Amino acid sequence: xxxxxxxxxxxxxxxxxxxxxxxxxxxxxxxxxxxxxxxxxxxxxxxxxxxxxxxxxxxxxxxxxxxxxxxxxxxxxxxxxxxxxxxxxxxxxxxxxxxxxxxxxxxxxxxxxxxxxxxxxxxxxxxxxxxxxxxxxxxxxxxxxxxxxxxxxxxxxxxxxxxxxxxxxxxxxxxxxxxxxxxxxxxxxxxxxxxxxxxxxxxxxxxxxxxxxxxxxxxxxxxxxxxxxxxxxxxxxxxxxxxxxxxxxxxxxxxxxxxxxxxxxxxxxxxxxxxxxxxxxxxxxxxx
Amino acid sequence: xxxxxxxxxxxxxxxxxxxxxxxxxxxxxxxxxxxxxxxxxxxxxxxxxxxxxxxxxxxxxxxxxxxxxxxxxxxxxxxxxxxxxxxxxxxxxxxxxxxxxxxxxxxxxxxxxxxxxxxxxxxxxxxxxxxxxxxxxxxxxxxxxxxxxxxxxxxxxxxxxxxxxxxxxxxxxxxxxxxxxxxxxxxxxxxxxxxxxxxxxxxxxxxxxxxxxxxxxxxxxxxxxxxxxxxxxxxxxxxxxxxxxxxxxxxxxxxxxxxxxxxxxxxxxxxxxxxxxxxxxxxxxxxxxxxxxxxxxxxxxxxxxxxxxxxxxxxxxxxxxxxxxxxxx
Numbered sequence: 001x002x003x004x005x006x007x008x009x010x011x012x013x014x015x016x017x018x019x020x021x022x023x024x025x026x027x028x029x030x031x032x033x034x035x036x037x038x039x040x041x042x043x044x045x046x047x048x049x050x051x052x053x054x055x056x057x058x059x060x061x062x063x064x065x066x067x068x069x070x071x072x073x074x075x076x077x078x079x080x081x082x083x084x085x086x087x088x089x090x091x092x093x094x095x096x097x098x099x100x101x102x103x104x105x106x107x108x109x110x111x112x113x114x115x116x117x118x119x120x121x122x123x124x125x126x127x128x129x130x131x132x133x134x135x136x137x138x139x140x141x142x143x144x145x146x147x148x149x150x151x152x153x154x155x156x157x158x159x160x161x162x163x164x165x166x167x168x169x170x171x172x173x174x175x176x177x178x179x180x181x182x183x184x185x186x187x188x189x190x191x192x193x194x195x196x197x198x199x200x201x202x203x204x205x206x207x208x209x210x211x212x213x214x215x216x217x218x219x220x221x222x223x224x225x226x227x228x229x230x231x232x233x234x235x236x237x238x239x240x241x242x243x244x245x246x247x248x249x250x251x252x253x254x255x256x257x258x259x260x261x262x263x264x265x266x267x268x269x270x271x272x273x274x275x276x277x278x279x280x281x282x283x284x285x286x287x288x
Numbered sequence: 289x290x291x292x293x294x295x296x297x298x299x300x301x302x303x304x305x306x307x308x309x310x311x312x313x314x315x316x317x318x319x320x321x322x323x324x325x326x327x328x329x330x331x332x333x334x335x336x337x338x339x340x341x342x343x344x345x346x347x348x349x350x351x352x353x354x355x356x357x358x359x360x361x362x363x364x365x366x367x368x369x370x371x372x373x374x375x376x377x378x379x380x381x382x383x384x385x386x387x388x389x390x391x392x393x394x395x396x397x398x399x400x401x402x403x404x405x406x407x408x409x410x411x412x413x414x415x416x417x418x419x420x421x422x423x424x425x426x427x428x429x430x431x432x433x434x435x436x437x438x439x440x441x442x443x444x445x446x447x448x449x450x451x452x453x454x455x456x457x458x459x460x461x462x463x464x465x466x467x468x469x470x471x472x473x474x475x476x477x478x479x480x481x482x483x484x485x486x487x488x489x490x491x492x493x494x495x496x497x498x499x500x501x502x503x504x505x506x507x508x509x510x511x512x513x514x515x516x517x518x519x520x521x522x523x524x525x526x527x528x529x530x531x532x533x534x535x536x537x538x539x540x541x542x543x544x545x546x547x548x549x550x551x552x553x554x555x556x557x558x559x560x561x562x563x564x565x566x567x568x569x570x571x572x573x574x575x576x577x578x579x580x581x582x583x584x585x586x587x588x589x590x591x592x593x594x595x596x597x598x599x600x601x602x603x604x605x606x607x608x609x610x611x612x613x614x615x616x617x
Binding site: 114115177178179181182183184185186187188189192196197200201203204 | 345347351375376377378379380381384385387388389392393394395396397398406407410411455458
C-alpha cells in the first residue's frame with residue numbers, strides 16, 4: 001500500500017517557511033563568504049606573489065599558472081585582485097562601522113532629547129549632506145597624505161548623516177511608544193532608557209541599511225583609488241588596478257576585467273543579500 | 289481618629305502645551321487615599337484621567353508641561369517638590385504603574401524575563417542570578433503557566449492578557465505601596481478583563497497596596513473600588529464611597545454616566561441614553577459649571593458661576609449647584 005503525501009499549496013505553508021530566503025540568495029551570500037575568507041587567508045593560499053614583477057611575461061592571457069593572466073608588469077592579476085579586494089572590504093566595513101557608530105549615536109541622542117541638541121545635530125548633518133560626497137572625499141584626500149585609515153574616516157564621515165537620520169527617525173517614533181513611558185515609570189534614567197530600551201530596537205533597521213552601505217563604500221573606495229587618492233601603491237587596490245591597466249583594455253582585457261569583475265560580483269552580492277536582509281527584518285518589524 | 293493617608297493630593301493643576309494652546313488637563317483635583325484602599329477614577333475620554341496619573345508620578349515631560357501646581361504628598365515624600373533623582377527612586381519601587389495597551393508597553397526586542405529583572409536590579413540591587421529566580425516567581429504569582437519557559441519569550445509570543453500579566457508582574461516586583469492602573473483592561477477581551485481585575489484585586493489584598501484604578505467602565509469600578517471619583521473636564525465633579533455614589537448620584541453628570549452604561553438586565557433593543565453635546569475644550573473652559581451646556585438640570589446660575597464643592601457626610605463631595613435628590617437649594 002502506498003501513501004501519497006501532497007505538498008500543501010504555497011498559501012497554506014507555514015509563514016516562517018514562506019518568509020525564508022529564496023535559494024538564489026545563497027549564491028551571492030556564498031560569494032561573500034568565499035571572498036571574505038580568501039582575503040583574510042590570502043597569505044596562506046597557494047597563489048603567485050602579487051608583488052612579483054616578471055617583465056618578460058607581461059600581459060599574458062589567463063592560464064593554469066595565472067588564472068586571470070598577468071598585468072603590464074607581469075604580475076598575477078588574480079592574486080592582486082584578491083589583495084585589492086581586501087582593501088575594498090576593509091574600507092567598506094570600516095567606514096560603515098565608523099558612520100554607524102557616530103551617526104547612530106548622534107541620531108539616538110537628537111531623537112531622544114529633541115530640543116536644542118536635535119537642532120544642532122540636524123543642522124550639522126544637513127551641512128554634511130549638502131556637499132557632493134565624492135567631491136568632498138576627493139578634496140580631503142588630495143590635500144592629506146592618503147592612507148588606509150584616512151580613507152576609512154573620510155568615507156565614514158560621509159555616511160554619518162544617513163545613519164543619523166535613520167536612527168533619529170526611528171528613535172522619534174520609539175520614544176512615543178508606551179514602553180518608554182513604562183521604563184520611566186519604573187524609575188529608569190535617561191541614559192539607561194537610551195541604551196537598554198531604545199538602542200536594541202534600532203539594531204534591525206540600522207543593520208539592514210549597513211549592508212547596502214558597505215556596497216556604496218566599496219564603490220567610493222574604488223572611485224578614489226581609480227583617481228590615485230586611496231591607499232598608495234605598492235598596495236594593490238581594485239580601482240588602482242583598473243586605472244593602471246586601462247590602456248591595455250583591448251590587448252589584455254583580463255587585466256582590467258579581472259579586478260572589475262571582483263568589484264562587480266562583490267557589490268552585486270552585497271546588494272542582493274542586503275535587500276533580502278532588509279526585507280526580512282521589515283517583515284519582523286511588522287510582526288511585532 | 290483616622291490614620292494619615294498614604295497619598296494626599298491637594299488642588300493639583302497640570303496645564304499642558306499643545307499646538308492649539310494651553311490645555312487645562314487637570315484643573316484643581318484633591319483627594320486622599322489610604323493604604324490598601326482602591327480609588328476608581330471614571331470619566332470619558334479626554335477628561336484628564338491619564339494626565340492625573342502621570343502628574344502623580346511626575347512623568348509629564350517639561351517640554352509639554354506649562355504649569356503644574358498643587359500638592360502631592362505620598363507617605364513622607366512631597367512628590368511635587370522632589371527632584372528627578374528622588375522621583376526615580378520612588379517610581380517603580382514605591383509607586384508603580386500599568387498602562388492601557390499591553391501591546392506597546394513592553395519592549396518588543398527584550399525577553400520578558402529580562403524586563404522584570406531590570407526593575408529588581410535597579411531598585412533592589414539584585415544580582416543577575418537572584419533577579420532571574422525572582423522574575424520567574426513573579427511570573428508564576430501573576431498566573432503565567434510554565435513561568436520559567438515563558439520568561440525567555442519575547443512579548444510578541446504572548447497574548448494581550450498575558451502581556452498585561454507581565455506588566456503587573458513588573459509593577460509588583462518591588463512591592464509598591466501604591467499601584468496606578470491606567471485603563472488596565474480597556475484593550476483586552478471581556479473574559480480576560482475579568483481575570484486581570486481579579487488578579488489585581490487578589491494581589492492588592494495580599495500586599496495591602498493602595499490602588500488607583502482609572503477606567504471609563506463603571507462596571508469595573510462598581511466591582512473593585514472602595515471610593516469613586518467622577519472626573520469631568522479636568523475636575524472631580526463627584527467623589528464618594530462607591531455604593532453611595534452609584535446608587536444615589538448627586539451630580540447630574542454621574543447620573544448621566546450611569547444611564548449611559550448598558551445593563552445586562554435590560555430587555556433587548558433598549559436604547560442607551562447618550563449624553564448630548566460634547567465635553568468642553570479645555571483650552572478655554574466655560575466660566576461657570578463645565579457640564580452646564582449638557583446638563584438637563586442646568587439653570588442660569590450654572591452657566592455664570594462655577595459651582596462650589598459641597599461636602600456631605602461620609603466623605604461625599606460633589607460640585608454642583610443643583611444636585612439630584614436634595615431639595616433644590
